[in-house]
Amino acid sequence: MSDTPFGFGLPPEEPDDGDEGKKKDQQSGGGQGPANPFGFGGLPGAGGFGGGPGGPGADNPFAAMFGSLNPNDLGAAFQQLGQMLSYEGGPVNWDMAKQIARQTVSQGSPDGTKDASVGPADRKSVEEAVRLADLWLDDATSLPSGATSAVAWSRAEWVEATLPAWKELVDPVAERVGTAMGDVLPEEMQAMAGPLIGMMRSMGGAMFGTQIGQAVGVLAGEVVGSSDIGLPLGPAGKAALLPVNVETFGKDLSVPQEEVRLYLALREAAHQRLFAHVPWLRSHLFGAVDGYARGIKVDTAKLEDVVGQFDPQNPEQLQEALQQGMFQPEDTPEQKAALARLETALALVEGWVDAVVHAAAKPRLSSADALRETLRRRRASGGPAEQTFATLIGLELRPRRLRDASRLWASLTDARGVDGRDGLWAHPDMLPTASDLDDPDGFVHREQIDFSELDKMLGEAADKPDLKKKDESAAEGEGEGEDKNKGDDAG
DSSP: OOSSOTTSOOOOOOOTTHHHHHHHHHHHTOSOOTTSTTOGGGSTTSSSTTOOTTSTTSSOHHHHHHTTOOHHHHHHHHHHHHHHHHOOSSSSOHHHHHHHHHHHHHTOOTTSOOOOOOOHHHHHHHHHHHHHHHHHHTTTOSSOOOOSEEEEOOHHHHHHHHHHHHHHHHHHHHHHHHHHHHHSSOHHHHTTTHHHHHHHHHHHHHHHHHHHHHHHHHHHTTOSBSOTTSSOOSOTTEEEEOHHHHHHHHTTTTSOHHHHHHHHHHHHHHHHHHHHHOTTHHHHHHHHHHHHHHTOOOOHHHHHHHHHHOOTTOTHHHHHHHTTTOOOOOOOHHHHHHHHHHHHHHHHHHHHHHHHHHHHHTTTOTTHHHHHHHHHHHHHTTOHHHHHHHHHHSOOOOHHHHHHHHHHHHHHHHHHHHHHHHGGGGOGGGSOOHHHHHOHHHHHTSOOOOHHHHHHHHHHHHHOHHHHHHHHHHHHHHHHHHHHHHHHHHO
8 A cells, every 4th residue: 555645645665675775765855755745846846746845846746836936937837826726626726736637747868769640651551450359359358349339549648538527536535635624723713714714725626636637748758558457547448549549569579569558558448348248347446445544543633733824914824834744544444345345346357357368368479478478567566556656546457367366367367267267257246256266276266156047046036937926916905905895885
């Protein structure tokens, strides 16, 4: 589990010397630990995502937002400040998030690649790759195709298409923190302090919007499709690839670009099948995020001190207070349970995709093993997808669970066949648990409840002739009784 849940800055890379390395890193100002909970070092003008110990946004978030504040920047600066203070929407200023995400994308990724509109040739290549991938997957899974269309997105198009899913993921967490900002005053004082509370919530919405926009914008420069983090971020039924990122991904692999594209199309199409034909899965994953949000605890004592001393003419004071680690959620049992449930479910999703794609690609692509290992290492290194996810909802997906889940699904295929393996997605209670990932052989050979047999028995019981006759006789008896009563009343 991440030590820096949503809005509390991007987790730094794990040091080689463990806890001592973390202490040194925090003392030297590296990364963004509790001292910078909202991660404002990464605002536009701060010299890259996450800023840096010496970046212009490290000590002054407004300087990061407004750049050097030279005369040419003042108009934009005041316009952005006006947006922050006038916002009256939900817990996150999504207009600001979208604007900053688009600005981040337009600046290009750290490797120097720039976003570009997708041309007809790339669109055709993606469509053909997804179509061929779906044909190969027919032999590897009993779930039918879930992609009604194949699309090629630019990075900016990925931002636009995935923002609704980010909103659903992030709003519950931001709502809990935003509510705490308005609840710290006694009820009798809240009416008098209405403008102050409104300003605080507007500022909070802007802070969250800025953080999310920056994170999503950076992530757009790294993802290769709509399902890189194991969640259905794009519209249902659209298998999407980002040609510019696919090319960057395969640049140093010594693998033909066509094979890289096809392998990634297999992964995207496999995700689409799973989310299209397991109707409860999406709500199960997103519900675990909401369960985590309900367990967030805010340091209201510290917040009360800030509210009592807050000067509306000095809004930087609030941001300075936020940088002191005011919102440090507790690891409650409810939060731990929700995160464990989500982590296990995501591991099962990614493990299933890994196993199914390998079964489809291994006989057909000479580079299947190399591409599979590259993607696994990408996960294990804590890439941008995992880091952003940890920042937004406080979860780190452990790579060890992915490998365990993949082995379990492969073992299930050997023991029960493709239909028996995929049949476990019929009901959430049939899926392996975290403890089953520790003992895959025990799960594979355990007797499973067959819900289909139970449904069949209930259906047969409902269709039995003797039961139908009894129901019809009972209905006729009731009808005769009503007729007799009517006759008696008439008499």
